[in-house]
Amino acid sequence: MTMLEQAVTIALCALGTMATRFLPFLAFSEKRRTPQYVQYLGKALPGAVFALLVVYCLRGVNVFAGSHGIPEAAAIAVTALLHLWKRRMLLSIAGGTIFYMILIQVFC
Amino acid sequence: MQQKGMRLRALKAAFPHTVPIFAGFWFLGLAYGIFMNVSGFGFWYPLLMSLVIFGGSLEFVAVTMLLGAFAPLQTLAMALILQARHLFYGVAMLEKYRGLGWKKPYLIFGLCDETFSINCTAEIPEDVDRGWFYFFVTLLNHLYWVSGSTIGGLVGSLLTFDTEGIEFVMTAMFVVIFLEQWKKEKRHDSALLGLGASALCLLVFGADAFIIPSMACVLVLLTALRRPIERRCGLL
Structure with missing residues (x-):
């Protein structure tokens, strides 16, 4: 890759990220009232999202091999x-973190 | 003077919330910087990328992209897919970030997983300005990430201490935040639904492709069950 191609690649990563962060705020501006349905989603989503994030952190854990996700x-x-x-x-x-580090470093 | 006092109070209120993120970001940031360093990139790469992208998982993937052939469309598609979960954060923060003036674009720019988690759940004391609190949480997290990855890029492979397992700090943090959210709710429909849908999608689609199907499942279920959830959870 040339320097320019690298710059474009990095810029596209930033653009993709910003698109996902800014889109909801651009779609529902401050000037108008947010639709009821979207307000409902705003209140109901956090519960589901934090569950999703916990699973996301554990996505690399294999229950069928290695340490079976026990640590x-x-x-x-x-x-x-x-x-x-x-x-x-x-x-x-x-x-929790120190406990995990001890488990991993001593037993695995 | 008044303004200065207000800012300081917000900084003092925000900082303790960001300490676990400091630990996590310095570890992950260092790891990322080291990864870039050993992949043959100067420290200004992790510095610049952390500054403008500010999204850990994508930055790791971007290293592989930079080493491969130039593929702009594929890069953009990858970025959108990996980062799609931020759409949910925006929807959840619409009302909280409303009317915050010049701070708002920066708050949205810096809405990563960790910043979202704190700003969505933190109980901000009455005498602390909300806008400045959100601002300092975002800024501190951004600084931790940029400094961590830059230092990793600078010192590279010189580091040899046994930090194996420290990456669990992020998992532990999300577990704690999940519990806080759980305690806040009267009913746990949304949390259980999210847990079930994402665990199932992880089994079906695998670690690299489960986020988008999980989001779709959550959205469909929340929409289909809107009336009962609104009634049971007192969201009306």
Whole structure:
């Protein structure tokens, strides 16, 4: 690739990303009231989206091979239990991550 | 003076929310910078790409694109497919980002997974300006990502500490945010539906192609079940 082709490739990546981020805001401007249906989606989507993000993070885990996703499941359980117990965001995240690192580095 | 005090208060309120992202972005950013470095690119590549794209997964894929033959259409299509989930973030933030003036274009520009998660769920104290809070969360995350990937690009393969497994910090963060969202809702229709649809799509379509089908499933189900969900979840 020439320098120019590289620049175009990077610019297209930025353009594609920005298109997906800006489109909803361009489609539903501030001047008009957002349609009821879209307002409903705005309120109902977050629940589903965070579930999707958790699955997205775990997409590389293979339950049928390697460590069978056991370290991931255990670390998620630790994170969730810590959070339900203390409800301190940083504590839950740090606790779960350190637990996972120990599992991976010592046992796998 | 007043303005300065307001900004400082918003920064102080925003910073603690971004600490897990700092850990995650520095690790992932370093990894990305190192990857670019060993692929033969100077540090200004990760610097520039993190600054203008600000989207981790696509930036990793872009390294492969830059090493291959020039294929503009394929590049754009790949970017749109990989980043399509941001469409949902925009729809969810329409009302929250309404009327924020000059800050709004930057907030939308920086609406990555992590920034969306914080700005969508954080309970902002009464005396903190909403616009500045969102702004600082976005800016801090952007800075973490750019600095992490630039440092990775600079020091490259010199680093040899055992950080294996630290990437789990992102998973842990989304688990915690999922729980926070769960506690906020009276009914969990949307969360369960999202979990079921994306897990099923992952099984059917595989890791590289499940996002778009998952989004389609979620959209179809939320639309078809609109009336009962509105009634049960008190969204009316």
